[in-house]
Amino acid sequence: MEKLIRPTSGWLMLLVNLLLICFCIFCFSKLPDPPFVVAGIVFAIASLITMGGFIAIEPNNSKVLTLFGSYIGTIKSSGFYWTNPFYTKRKISLRANNLDTKAIKVNDKHGNPIIIGAVVVWNVDNSYKAAFEVDNYPSFVLTQSESAIRKLAGHYSYDNFEDENAEITLRSSGDEVSQMLEREIAERLAIAGIVIIEARISHLAYAEEIASAMLQRQQATAIVAARSKIVEGAVGMVEMALEQLSKKDIVTLDEERKAQMVSNLMLVLCGDKSAQPVINAGSIYQ
Incomplete structure (x- = not known):
């Protein structure tokens, strides 16, 4: 399950980091006194480590945090933050994406070869699932969208020339077919935490041979x-x-x-x- 967290303000830790740098400079100014040298090295190492914890989250973006393979949480609020420097941070975009699938050759309900393509608008809703439930979620979206298009085309006729009683066809029932395509893709992509905003057929024609x-x-x-x-x-x-x-x-x-x-x-x-x-x-x- 996704766990939302809000880490420490980055501006406060930036001030702490600046103080560490000042202490480091002060200690090294006292060379060659050994205690100040040791203190200066400690402050320098601490400053370098704390710098690794700063992160900036842009609007409609998120960061998934893990520590040595364990899931810590997800940051979705935009801003400047500081987290544990040892956290692994993976960026997941929450913005809407437009997928224009290539036109593929499939058979309709009556076995006629047709060329069909679609436009799918999607975005990540659950960063945890997108990061850990599938290996590569953009590739997963493309593959599952094409699979859903093939399944949809096989369930309906291109038009009602073959089946005069068909109430829904790929050519004439644009809104109904789009709703079914959207629902089919949404069911397939739910495992990856992805929601479908819109899915619509963009290309439809008989194959060249017929x-x-x-x-x-x-x-x-x-x-x-x-x-x-x-x-x-x-x-x-x-x-x-x-x-x-x-x-x-x-x-x-x-x-x-x-x-x-x-x-x-x-x-x-x-x-x-x-x-x-x-x-x-x-x-x-x-």
């Missing part, structure tokens, strides 16, 4: 959807035209003429090219 085929499929799907809307609108317009002609008694149409009119209107409304008008001088029965 990108062209998938693009053609998307284009075909878009064309079919557009055609369906065109046909739906054309049917409504033909229905309205027949209804208006019959209501206003402009012309009386038998079933064959109605069929001919419907055929012509549908051809004009649904065709890709502009219609070419044809004047019929005779009768449709001839």
Whole structure:
């Protein structure tokens, strides 16, 4: 468990150290008197030892203190302090870090190869765990983030072309996928005392070997959807035209003429090219 400590003020010990230096200078000024020489050496050694205890803690930084392998405590308060000179001091930054993972190739839920990458914002919350529970916590964050991305990609489809009933896909469900990615990474990094501020997919695409085929499929799907809307609108317009002609008694149409009119209107409304008008001088029965 992390233990927070607040050591002695460094300014007070700095004054003590200056006094030791003054005593040392005074003793050496009395050379060659042996008692003063011995006292001067003692004061000089004491001054050198005390200098090793000064530490400065910047904002959003911490120092983990150990003594001969035993954990002493953690200093998180910024300021100028003095600690036991024999303490081993390890600096742990508490500032937010931005990890932009490289784009990696994985398979989605249906086995399609995709390229995916993410941006993870994280910071150390527990200095004790970051220092002692894992060997190298920045490397640990990178490895576990990539592992979480692989797991997430394998649980969901790239889009809903393969699975039309899929409620969550990597491409369309940005917020939901980001929340799941954040939760997955946070669970993996809890052992190192690291919290996730934000995790979001930054790169998502089909792998190069299937990108062209998938693009053609998307284009075909878009064309079919557009055609369906065109046909739906054309049917409504033909229905309205027949209804208006019959209501206003402009012309009386038998079933064959109605069929001919419907055929012509549908051809004009649904065709890709502009219609070419044809004047019929005779009768449709001839």
